[in-house]
Amino acid sequence: MVFDDFYHAHFRSLTVQLCAYTGDLGQAQDLAQEAFCRAFARWDRIVRYDDPVAWVRRVAWNLANSRWRRLRTAHAYLRRQRETHVAGPNPDRVALEAALALLPANQRRAVVLHYLADLPVAEIAHQAGVAEGTVKSWLHRGRAALAALLRDETEETAGEARDG
Template identity: 75%
Template sequence: MTVTREPMLDEPPEGTARRAERREAVDFDGLYHAHFRSLTLQLTAYCGDLSHAQDMVQEAFCRALARWSRVSRYDDPVAWVRRVAWNLATSRWRRLRTAQAWLHRQREEYVPGPGPDRVALTAALSELPPHQRRAVVLHYLADLSVAQIAAQEDVPEGTVKSWLYRGRTALAAKLTTTSEVNHHD
């Protein structure tokens, strides 16, 4: 007769630890296979380089694996991996930006001065009242809508339209006069 021992209440059944380890590994593998491609596509769209995106997603999954006992208990482990990958991409972008700024400071570049049209426009804009100048610049150079300018300036849309009309009219008069003067010289 064979006697089998029943496990104590606080003792896990035999093999439970091994099954939990296998389940954990399968969960990570499944997560990796299910999401590596989509995360890579997202990072590629963000950073513009497939190989760098693959490297960052791979690094994020490596970090997740190193902390898998904790990450696997999160409600959405993919969100954790995605956040790590995006943080890596942002850090890479910042490092590149800093390096480019340093390189830019190391070399001298010749930048030609503004042309006569730019000088005339800048001079004409400087003669407009501040509200009109801001409205013209925001609308025509920053591509903001009348509603966006009104919200930013905390005025009604009709006021912005009035500023734009008056600013265009004044600029047209000043630039026409400047153009006529330049053509007569």
């Protein structure tokens, strides 16, 4: 039997079966095509089987089941990812980020790296290419500026709450 004749004789019926199983004609065609491609690669051996169509059908169904398993795993993974939502920023964080944005770049970088990234003063100095005393100065000035900015923000918020 020639592979082309085999393919033309059985592709449509296998596709119909797979479409009924998967509910998606495009996916069924892809699965049938992949199964026939695998059969073509082994055609000299498969042609001698009692029922070569059974081999192609089994491969196609295995491929369909593998896709179902992958989809199920992907859906479970996405469900787990969605369940671990990070809460939106609270008002304190918004105020802190706004205050940080007002600091000079060197002070902001020093404060962020030291307090949020937990880097020691020596490492920040090395990264910035400055003396440790310079980083300490940036941190001191940055903390003082943040304290003033956040105090002003707190006073404005309290005033709005009283007035409102």
